[in-house]
Amino acid sequence: xxxxxxxxxxxxxxxxxxxxxxxxxxxxxxxxxxxxxxxxxxxxxxxxxxxxxxxxxxxxxxxxxxxxxxxxxxxxxxxxxxxxxxxxxxxxxxxxxxxxxxxxxxxxxxxxxxxxxxxxxxxxxxxxxxxxxxxxxxxxxxxxxxxxxxxxxxxxxxxxxxxxxxxxxxxxxxxxxxxxxxxxxxxxxxxxxxxxxxxxxxxxxxxxxxxxxxxxxxxxxxxxxxxxxxxxxxxxxxxxxxxxxxxxxxxxxxxxxxxxxxxxxxxxxxxxxxxxxxxxxxxxxxxxxxx
Numbered sequence: 001x002x003x004x005x006x007x008x009x010x011x012x013x014x015x016x017x018x019x020x021x022x023x024x025x026x027x028x029x030x031x032x033x034x035x036x037x038x039x040x041x042x043x044x045x046x047x048x049x050x051x052x053x054x055x056x057x058x059x060x061x062x063x064x065x066x067x068x069x070x071x072x073x074x075x076x077x078x079x080x081x082x083x084x085x086x087x088x089x090x091x092x093x094x095x096x097x098x099x100x101x102x103x104x105x106x107x108x109x110x111x112x113x114x115x116x117x118x119x120x121x122x123x124x125x126x127x128x129x130x131x132x133x134x135x136x137x138x139x140x141x142x143x144x145x146x147x148x149x150x151x152x153x154x155x156x157x158x159x160x161x162x163x164x165x166x167x168x169x170x171x172x173x174x175x176x177x178x179x180x181x182x183x184x185x186x187x188x189x190x191x192x193x194x195x196x197x198x199x200x201x202x203x204x205x206x207x208x209x210x211x212x213x214x215x216x217x218x219x220x221x222x223x224x225x226x227x228x229x230x231x232x233x234x235x236x237x238x239x240x241x242x243x244x245x246x247x248x249x250x251x252x253x254x255x256x257x258x259x260x261x262x263x264x265x266x267x268x269x270x271x272x273x274x275x276x277x278x279x280x281x282x283x284x285x286x287x288x289x290x291x
Contacts, residue, residue: 004028005154008058009066010078010085012039015098015125016068018132021047022158023066033058033078055079059088064151068098068125071243072105079109091117094151098139100124100240102247103169103176106142110168119147122168123155124175128236136160140178142170176248182282183245183265185219190286193227203228223283230290235281242269 004027009020012034020043024030030049034040040051052058055078059065065085069075075097079085085095095113097106097120106122113120121143131137139155139162141148148164155162165174192215196206207224210216226232245266252259271288272280280287 003153005063006061007031007064007066007154008033008052008062009068010034010055010058011067011069011099012043013068013070014129015132016066017043018129018135019066019068019098019137019158020049022135023154024049026157028154028157031058031062054083054088055085056083056088059085059090059093061090062093063090064094064096064154065089066096066098070099072101075099075101075105075109079112086112086116086118089113089116089118092119094119094121094147096121096123096151096155098123098125100175100244100247101172103142103172103251106169106172110143119144120168121147121151122171124171125159126175126178127160129234131160132158139163140165140171140174142166142168142172142174172247173251175244176251179241179244179248180259180262182219183241184261185217186223186282186285187261187265187268189217189219189224190227190283190289193224194286194289197228219283223281226281227283227286230287232277232280232284232287235283237279238269238272238282238284239278241282242266242273245269 006029007023008031009016010033012032020030020032024047031052032040032043032049033052033055044051110120121141123139123141125137125139127137135158137159139159141164152162165171193203196203211220249263268285268288272284277284
């Protein structure tokens with residue numbers, strides 16, 4: 001348990017809601033803000049804390065301001081302006097962004113907070129809703145080492161791994177690497193299970209044996225059974241994965257990095273969206289093979 005810090009959490013979606021809960025359960029005084037106020041009310045029914053009427057009010061008096069919203073535009077909407085986070089942050093406070101956004105935005109926010117006498121960490125997460133609820137997230141962080149060292153114990157409240165990857169933007173770039181890997185693994189798993197089905201094999205038996213060898217992955221262990229059953233009403237949504245892959249592919253063009261597999265899987269996810277699967281879990285790639 002780290003020394004208690006006064007914190008605020010902006011964004012109580014499927015990730016932010018449980019993350020803020022872990023902070024409160026660990027003894028940190030928490031103030032929450034969500035654009036849909038009923039989410040704040042629901043959170044306060046379960047946890048000790050208080051709600052704020054605006055991002056600015058949430059930030060006022062907080063040593064650490066966490067946020068986890070949707071995309072670059074959402075981040076800017078809660079950070080800037082008269083009612084934004086920056087307007088309410090105290091000197092020496094730290095803004096931690098858990099949203100998956102562009103590395104360029106992370107660098108922009110690092111400069112903006114520095115100009116306001118504050119500090120910034122970009123800290124996207126991996127582990128999905130289950131990881132957030134169970135306090136088992138992986139946090140990839142970009143920023144100054146001294147700032148990281150002061151905040152890392154607080155992030156441990158909802159994480160199994162927290163690591164500084166480099167200066168501002170490095171956390172977001174690492175998350176892009178993460179999403180490239182997931183896209184490829186899920187497409188390979190989808191094709192493998194589809195092949196097993198058509199070959200008349202017992203899919204569960206196949207997974208049980210190959211998961212003990214080199215083919216093993218988190219996706220195989222946690223998604224193969226639901227993929228076989230055609231169950232996708234949970235987990236990390238296709239819409240969000242396409243948002244993340246768009247960020248990744250844009251960065252790749254800037255870096256002159258060749259990502260043919262990632263670009264192809266992104267289009268496969270577009271097919272899933274066309275079937276009405278935008279809110280399905282990312283493991284739903286197998287459905288386009290069954291049609």
